[in-house]
Amino acid sequence: MKTLIYSDRVDFTRELLEAAALIGEAVVVVVNNESNAQQIAGMGSEVIHYRNEDVAIADTLVMAKVITEAAKQSEAEVILLGSDRRGKELAGRVSAMLGAGCLTDVNGISIEDGEIICQRNAFGGATVAKQTILTQYKVIAIAAKTFIGNFISGQGTIKELQFSAVPSVKVLSCTEKPKDTVDIGSADVIIAIGQGVEDQNRVADVEAIAAALGGVAACSKPVATDRKWFSEDRIIGLSGASCKPSLAILFGISGQVQFSVGIRDAKKVITINTDDQADMVRMSDYFLVADADETIQALKTALR
Amino acid sequence: MNYVVAMKQIPDLQQLRIKNKKPVVEGTPVTFGAIDKNALEAAVQLKEANGGEVIVVSVGNEELEDSIKEAMAGGGDRAILVADDDTAELQSFDNAAIIAELIKNIDDAQLIFFAEGSGDNYSGQVGSIVASLLGYPQVGFVTEVEVQGDKAKVTRALESADEVVEIALPAVLIVAAGLNTPRIPAVTAVLKAGKKPKEVKTLDELDYRPQAAKIKTIENLAPDTDRKQQPIKSVDDIVAILREDGLLRR
Secondary structure, three states: OOEEEEOOOHHHHHHHHHHHHHHOOEEEEEEOOHHHHHHHHOEOOEEEEEEOOOOOOOOHHHHHHHHHHHHHHOOOOEEEEEOOHHHHHHHHHHHHHHOOEEEEEEOEEEEEOOEEEEEEEEHHHOEEEEEEEOOOOEEEEEOOOOOOOOOOOEOOEEEEEEOOOOOOEEEEEEEEOOOOOOOHHHOOEEEEEOOOOOOOOHHHHHHHHHHHOOOEEEEOHHHHHOOOOOOHHHEEOOOOEOOOOOEEEEEOOOOOHHHHOOOOOOOEEEEEEOOOOOHHHHOOOEEEEOOHHHHHHHHHHHOO | OEEEEEEEEEEOHHHOEEEOOEEEOOOOOEEEOHHHHHHHHHHHHHHHHHOOOEEEEEEEOOOHHHHOHHHHHOOOOEEEEEEOHHHHHOOHHHHHHHHHHHHHOOOOEEEEEEEOOOOOOOOOOHHHHHHHHHOOOEEEEEEEEEEEOOEEEEEEEOOOEEEEEEEEOOEEEEEOOOOOOOOOOOHHHHHHHOOOOEEEEOHHHHOOOOOOOOEEEEEEEOOOOOOOOEEEOOHHHHHHHHHHOOOOOO
């Protein structure tokens, strides 16, 4: 099956090319971006570069038309998009225009008996669904980092095409967000606390432990929303971030599914809890049955 | 001008149980997703500033007639519902097609609100599909809206930037989680919620024929955990693990 790839990001496009390699021949759509077209062709890809300086990539209505047209013209039946915000917004619209089945936030792809099997979280991550698209056209938006996006180079081609469209939105401004905010979703080490921690002074202690280990401090939802010990961008789980650290140390967290979905992809988990029957223990590599507050203090001292 | 908010009835995930690795949906109380409530609040705030009416549309099972009160207490003026147990079988496209049909029959519906994702499946498709079916422009991941005559000035929050765009009405706006704090309804609002007008239809009455399934679910199970679950005895053991992982400064 031929695939058509679109993301406005070069790094994401590289990941999608890796996904496409499982499926078949690929063609990449670039819109109004000479630099992206050159870089992607430099990965050995076939690129169609659509140009119309009146149209912004912020224009989902027009972009969906461009991608739909490109799929039809290049006879691609699988449309791979990045499942970032732009990609997710496009996915539904492109699928409606092609009469396609659509899956977003796909975090695993395999081919079984010629069928593309997509994996994604369901019920807020309580379950993992394996699904396949039954329609002729298939729209699949793939989550970032599902594929590594290894560096590839080659001599691709660029086909330049003008397109006509009436813009449906006008971009008034675009402001880059400051980058200094803590992103627990991309942290390599996470030190998190739950309701089993009793003293608010432990917040400074876990911050110190996190700093010593080059990581970040985080928490379960009630610690941020009810106790307000942390801002809500430190919440792990269904209501917060999905984290993939190489190490997570969890103090006083019982491990309800609403929390554990956010830490399931950690490489190594150490749990400290007074209850050896806590759900979190089953989901840990190491567990210490001990008081959370005391252990935090002792660990902080040990790392000095 | 009127505002439409499309809300999805979902099982309350905080109460969802897993049995033999399978989710037990039956018997789990239903609610609306948190982001749906943000979408409702956004519409209600615009109505309070500019006048008009907030109409909630929703497709769900027969409990919807009761559970919609939550949205009416939250500021909806009236509801148009498809409450039918057979809707459980519908896929995203069918739900979107039904919602688009309901919206077509609402007078002066200028801004149509959706959440960036439902609480249960979070696939975030329905708003975009409805926009396509209605032929309306759209903006997703909306964090701010200002109505300016027959246009709206809308902020879209991307991962790394905030983009402000001008969009002609009617339009579909798909709101980002947390763009506002949904109001906690006063007791009087809760009491009045049940008396607000609602139009309730069944699938038969709609005469909508679902499309052939576009997606096949092969399995949907709680994931296996294959952790070591090895007991350790002290903080010294934690330090030893950290050292082994090369995380300690030398």
